[in-house]
Amino acid sequence: MTRTLPRLTLLTLLTLLTLLAITGCDWFRKQTSAPPSRPTAAALDQLPTRCFGEPNARRNLIFLHGILPAGPTPPQLDPTADLTKLAAEQGVRIAMPKSVFPCRNAPEKLCWGSESPADIAAVYAGIVKSAGRCFAPGTRFGLIGFSNGGYHAARVVMRCLAPQPAIAIAIGSAGDVALAASDDLSGCAPLTVMVGTEDGVMREAQGFVDRLSAKRAQVSMRVYPGGHAVPWGELANVLAPYLVPH
Numbered sequence: 001m002t003r004t005l006p007r008l009t010l011l012t013l014l015t016l017l018t019l020l021a022i023t024g025c026d027w028f029r030k031q032t033s034a035p036p037s038r039p040t041a042a043a044l045d046q047l048p049t050r051c052f053g054e055p056n057a058r059r060n061l062i063f064l065h066g067i068l069p070a071g072p073t074p075p076q077l078d079p080t081a082d083l084t085k086l087a088a089e090q091g092v093r094i095a096m097p098k099s100v101f102p103c104r105n106a107p108e109k110l111c112w113g114s115e116s117p118a119d120i121a122a123v124y125a126g127i128v129k130s131a132g133r134c135f136a137p138g139t140r141f142g143l144i145g146f147s148n149g150g151y152h153a154a155r156v157v158m159r160c161l162a163p164q165p166a167i168a169i170a171i172g173s174a175g176d177v178a179l180a181a182s183d184d185l186s187g188c189a190p191l192t193v194m195v196g197t198e199d200g201v202m203r204e205a206q207g208f209v210d211r212l213s214a215k216r217a218q219v220s221m222r223v224y225p226g227g228h229a230v231p232w233g234e235l236a237n238v239l240a241p242y243l244v245p246h
Contacts, residue, residue, distance in 0.1 A: 043100045044126030051134035052094040053087030060141040061094045062131050064149025068110045082232050095134035112152035120155045142167040146230050160188040167242045172228045174204035177211040185217035198227040
């Protein structure tokens with residue numbers, strides 16, 4: 001009896017493995033999270049976009065949100081009231097597209113793309129096209145990104161993608177200079193990195209600015225009191241030179 005038990009156990013195990021090989025693959029796939037899908041050209045061609053401010057405003061902006069849930073936007077993450085106020089007080093037209101790109105490690109949330117140069121370019125092209133619903137295509141605009149949106153705004157500058165914004169502002173974010181298109185970024189758009197004194201990304205942001213400076217980028221850093229949030233009053237001050245009529 002003691003000699004038979006190991007054989008029965010082994011036989012049972014082999015039987016189970018055989019059944020799993022035949023029928024278990026579908027079960028295993030159901031238990032494993034599928035990787036997030038990349039945005040298709042059709043999806044990027046139809047980014048949901050909201051417009052703020054008067055259509056004939058003297059300046060135009062694109063605002064890129066941070067990480068959002070794939071469903072409805074929670075009130076605490078909705079910048080509608082702040083963008084409405086900024087547009088009215090500064091006399092600007094603002095386009096706010098919404099990402100359709102699932103986050104790499106959290107497909108139930110939306111991000112602005114991976115670190116693939118091809119994805120960065122494709123997503124940016126979709127963003128620029130969507131902004132054409134708010135102001136005339138080909139007109140000058142500034143690019144603002146918060147958190148995950150700030151990372152994408154900085155990548156647009158580092159890749160020197162056309163059309164380069166007149167000004168780029170990345171709030172509460174940093175970046176990886178390995179994504180830079182070259183070691184000479186002097187011809188790319190000016191970038192301001194804004195970060196709160198209590199923001200956990202502060203150290204990374206400072207290092208990012210230093211490394212961009214080494215690549216001759218037109219980059220500056222603006223520190224404001226607070227944590228991981230958009231400082232709307234300070235943002236208006238940073239935008240002021242761009243908003244002056246030419």
